[in-house]
Structure formats: structure tokens, C-alpha cells
Amino acid sequence: FIGEHSYSTDEHPIAVGRPDDSDLALAAEFGKKIRKKIETADAMDTLYPVDVRAIKRPSQPFIPLFRFLRKVIKLRKSGTPLPRAPWVENESVCTHCGLCVVRCPAGAITKGDELHTDESKCIKCCACVKACTKKARVYDTPFATLLSDCFKKQKQPQTIL
Structure with a gap:
């Protein structure tokens, strides 16, 4: 199912508001179909x-x-340095609440050292950026602009049962 892209920002929205009510209704219906399939199965081999x-x-x-691909190639050829991990742009805004530490699935941020991100562990999912209530963490990647500009049409969820 479709959700807001991890690179989405106020300035460069990518699937903002997704999943929406329609997406959630489709997900609920999908769940009902899965449950029915499991409940009506005679044995595991019929699943x-x-x-x-x-x-x-x-x-x-x-x-x-x-x-999009043309712009990505142009960006790569330009030699523009790409950020390797999210960072704290304004250290005075960070309250060291540790929410970024908790939300980081890769363990790239350490409690007590929230101002730094281990680039070798970071998977660029931006969970830390989305979790930061003070908006201290940022990930300003040119790919957000490209995705936002090139893919404005809403996609539909796809389910397979």
C-alpha cells in the first residue's frame, strides 16, 4: 500500500496524506480477504x-x-555531492529527547549522541527526520525535488491474494 515517501517535505511533497481514507478502506478489505482465505483453507498446503x-x-x-531518469543522470554527472545521512541542522533546536534513536531502524543514532548519525549504518529512510517533533533533523536531498516534480500523479495500491 502507498504511503507518504520518506523524502517528502513541506517544500517537496511526495504522496502526502497517503495512505488516505480510500487506501485504508482497500487495506481493510484486503485484510478481510486474507482472513477468509485462511479460515476456509482445509490445510496449509491449500494456502x-x-x-x-x-x-x-x-x-x-x-x-x-x-x-526523472534524465534528471538523475544529469545530477550524477554534475558531481553534486549527495548527503550520506540525515543531520541536525540547528543544534540548539535539538532537545535530545531520543525519539530519533528509538525510531531509527538501523541503529545509526546513539542515545546521548543524537546530533550525529553513523553514515555507515544509515539506510536513508528518514524515520528520524519524520519523528523529530522539533524539526531539528533534516535530509535535504535533491532526489526529493526530482520525485516531487516528476511524479505528481497519484498511484493506486496493488494487492495480490
Whole structure:
């Protein structure tokens, strides 16, 4: 199901507000179908596995995808340095609450040293940025601009049962 992109910001929104009510209704219906499938199965062997490699990718409009890839190539060729991890832009704003530490799934931020992110562990998911109630943490990547500019059309969730 579709959710707000981790690089989404107020300045560069990417799927803001997702999942929306429609997405959540589809997710609830999907859950009901899964439950019914499990409850009506005679045995485990009737619950066949889904080969996710065989799932057809959702169609992607060619022009926005081409525009995005062209801009990515241009960005890479420009030599523009890309940020390696989120950072605390204004240290006086950070309250050292530790929420970024708790939310980081990679353990890239240490309690007591919230101002730093271990770049070798960071997976750039931006969970720390989204969790920071003071907006002290940022991840200003040019990819946010590219994604926001090139992919404005809302995608529909895809489910396989």
C-alpha cells in the first residue's frame, strides 16, 4: 500500500496524506480477504505461496519516468555531492529527547549522541527526520525535488491474494 515517501517535505511533497481514507478502506478489505482465505483453507498446503517475482509491476507513465531518469543522470554527472545521512541542522533546536534513536531502524543514532548519525549504518529512510517533533533533523536531498516534480500523479495500491 502507498504511503507518504520518506523524502517528502513541506517544500517537496511526495504522496502526502497517503495512505488516505480510500487506501485504508482497500487495506481493510484486503485484510478481510486474507482472513477468509485462511479460515476456509482445509490445510496449509491449500494456502499456496505467492511468487512475488512474478508480480507484474504497476504501469508507470513513460514521460514522467523518462524525465526523472534524465534528471538523475544529469545530477550524477554534475558531481553534486549527495548527503550520506540525515543531520541536525540547528543544534540548539535539538532537545535530545531520543525519539530519533528509538525510531531509527538501523541503529545509526546513539542515545546521548543524537546530533550525529553513523553514515555507515544509515539506510536513508528518514524515520528520524519524520519523528523529530522539533524539526531539528533534516535530509535535504535533491532526489526529493526530482520525485516531487516528476511524479505528481497519484498511484493506486496493488494487492495480490
